[in-house]
Amino acid sequence: MEQARAGEYDAFVAARWPVLFHLARLLTGGDRHRAEDLLQESLVKLWFVWPKIADEAPEAYVRKVLARAAARSARRRWWGERPVEDLPEVAAAGDMSATVAERSRLEAALAQLRPQQRAAVVLRHYQDLPDRQVAETLGCPVGTARGPRAGAGPRGRARPPGNGCVPPPAGTARFSPSSAR
Numbered sequence: 528m529e530q531a532r533a534g535e536y537d538a539f540v541a542a543r544w545p546v547l548f549h550l551a552r553l554l555t556g557g558d559r560h561r562a563e564d565l566l567q568e569s570l571v572k573l574w575f576v577w578p579k580i581a582d583e584a585p586e587a588y589v590r591k592v593l594a595r596a597a598a599r600s601a602r603r604r605w606w607g608e609r610p611v612e613d614l615p616e617v618a619a620a621g622d623m624s625a626t627v628a629e630r631s632r633l634e635a636a637l638a639q640l641r642p643q644q645r646a647a648v649v650l651r652h653y654q655d656l657p658d659r660q661v662a663e664t665l666g667c668p669v670g671t672a673r674g675p676r677a678g679a680g681p682r683g684r685a686r687p688p689g690n691g692c693v694p695p696p697a698g699t700a701r702f703s704p705s706s707a708r
Contacts, residue, residue: 536577539585540570547589553649554597557634565600569593591664594650598642647672 544566551562551569569592573585580588637645643665650661662672 532577532581535581536574539581543586543589547586547593550590550649550654551593551597553634553637553653554593554646555600556638556640556645557631561600565593565596568596587660587664590650590654591666594646594664595666598646 547569548562548566551566552559555561555565569589572592573580573589576588577585637649640648646665647661650656650664651658656664658669658673662669665672
């Protein structure tokens with residue numbers, strides 16, 4: 528029984544790690560190391576409730592733990608990290624400068640938002656969750672979950688570099704306030 532539990536858990540983690548790590552990275556404003564720490568902390572918590580959650584919604588549980596841990600972590604001034612003498616080797620890859628530049632721009636924009644705003648924006652637009660699920664994940668009413676996102680747009684207080692908007696995917700229509708008049 529215990530081995531079956533461990534096998535299911537391992538399969539879930541192996542299958543969902545990239546997506547969950549990307550979510551954690553967005554929630555931390557692009558800080559890869561904090562994202563890894565938060566995801567590992569969340570997966571440890573998942574392990575303890577795995578028998579209850581495995582057949583229901585383990586990814587939703589991890590998302591909720593990640594969002595709350597990211598908000599809690601953002602309030603800390605120090606995370607207990609210590610520098611090391613030798614840096615790990617970096618794998619060589621092809622030219623990914625455009626992808627890296629876009630990711631850096633998005634992470635910089637997300638880093639300017641308050642932790643709750645960042646969590647609401649990431650859960651709604653990256654995870655594509657409905658407002659009700661964002662509210663459940665953040666543990667707040669739907670209106671409160673919707674509220675932080677309202678201040679994060681082009682007219683809100685926290686604006687990313689440039690015009691404040693992340694460009695839509697190619698082939699999608701753009702909404703312009705002047706075209707609505």
